[in-house]
Amino acid sequence: LSGIPLVVAEEVAQALAEGRPVVALESNVITHGLPYPDNAATAAKVEGAVRAGGAVPATIGVADGRLLIGMTDTDIERFATTPGTPKVSTRDLPVALARGGLGATTVASSMVAAELAGIAFFASAGIGGVHRGAETTMDISADLIQFTRSKVAVVCAGAKNILDLRLTLEFLETHGVPLVSYRSDDFPAFYCASSGLPSPHRLDDPDLIARVVDNHWATGNQGAVVITTPPRPEDAVDSAVAEAAVRKAVAAAERDGVHGNAITKHLMRAVDEITGGRTSQANMAVLISTAEVGGVLAAAHARHR
Ligand code: PSU
Ligand code: MN
Numbered sequence: 001l002s003g004i005p006l007v008v009a010e011e012v013a014q015a016l017a018e019g020r021p022v023v024a025l026e027s028n029v030i031t032h033g034l035p036y037p038d039n040a041a042t043a044a045k046v047e048g049a050v051r052a053g054g055a056v057p058a059t060i061g062v063a064d065g066r067l068l069i070g071m072t073d074t075d076i077e078r079f080a081t082t083p084g085t086p087k088v089s090t091r092d093l094p095v096a097l098a099r100g101g102l103g104a105t106t107v108a109s110s111m112v113a114a115e116l117a118g119i120a121f122f123a124s125a126g127i128g129g130v131h132r133g134a135e136t137t138m139d140i141s142a143d144l145i146q147f148t149r150s151k152v153a154v155v156c157a158g159a160k161n162i163l164d165l166r167l168t169l170e171f172l173e174t175h176g177v178p179l180v181s182y183r184s185d186d187f188p189a190f191y192c193a194s195s196g197l198p199s200p201h202r203l204d205d206p207d208l209i210a211r212v213v214d215n216h217w218a219t220g221n222q223g224a225v226v227i228t229t230p231p232r233p234e235d236a237v238d239s240a241v242a243e244a245a246v247r248k249a250v251a252a253a254e255r256d257g258v259h260g261n262a263i264t265k266h267l268m269r270a271v272d273e274i275t276g277g278r279t280s281q282a283n284m285a286v287l288i289s290t291a292e293v294g295g296v297l298a299a300a301h302a303r304h305r
Helices: 010-017 028-033 038-053 073-081 090-099 107-117 142-146 165-174 206-218 239-256 260-274 278-304
Strands: 006-008 022-025 056-063 066-069 102-105 121-123 153-156 179-182 186-189 192-198 225-228
Touching: 006 010, 006 107, 010 022, 010 056, 022 038, 022 107, 022 278, 028 038, 028 073, 028 102, 028 260, 038 056, 038 073, 038 278, 056 073, 056 090, 056 107, 066 107, 073 102, 090 102, 090 107, 090 142, 102 107, 107 121, 107 142, 121 278, 142 165, 153 278, 165 179, 165 186, 165 192, 179 186, 179 206, 192 239, 206 225, 206 278, 239 260, 239 278, 260 278
Parallel strands: 006 066, 022 056, 022 121, 121 153, 153 225, 179 225
Antiparallel strands: 056 066, 056 102, 186 192
């Protein structure tokens, strides 16, 4: 299949062989998104949510020179508890594989792995995007670039609200990445129901979304289709509250000179502290609800094929 050793979990391999739906999941959110034991508990619930939606979960990570396509509970525990596990985006992936040890895959590198394994769907809460101030820092997540390279449908609650969401949408449009919003008119903002920006396309029918995904690939594109689903009303954080916290966190990070690949985790922690833990609770809820929608849409796509 490829020169990279993939360790495909038995259940995932069977599902793929039989054309049943599989949803890939990232591991950076386990190592960098949440503290232990919330991270391990949430990872298990996210896998359960994919199953509830009708698909098989495949949590992705790097371990000992190989790409894990589907994790056991023991693997998840190892990722959740091993301190200093590096964040592995696309640029880091060949290094992490060569070095050995654990590597926590982001949206971008998890998509690389999913495509190698033949998995058509991926789900996470908030994708990376164009950072606030990118006009001077040039900090644009490799997640966006990967959307132009990997044939994977990405189900998410939009992009993280620490980002410049208007510029993120511009980037996706410029690069011809289809963006459709499932049962909502707006581009969501992670744990906020709306970014205040309209989505280019609303689709309410999973079968239509399945056709969109296949149409994009049938017309010769080698990239992703981004599908957004908003947080459930009971999990959503008020936009004004979240935005005030993000502005404070961004100003503090600028003062402290935080930049580069550490900024995402740094800002999310800061926003969580400012909101008294409200946003990490919301983050966990949105990871779970998005994964379930990912399962539903992957199942519709598998039926369509
Ligand atoms: N920190 C978190 N949650 C996350 C991420 C970091 O608390 O989900 C991750 C995701 O894996 C996402 C990545 O793909 O951050 C984007 O980072 P960057 O902007 O450096 O590309
Ligand atoms: Mn960056």
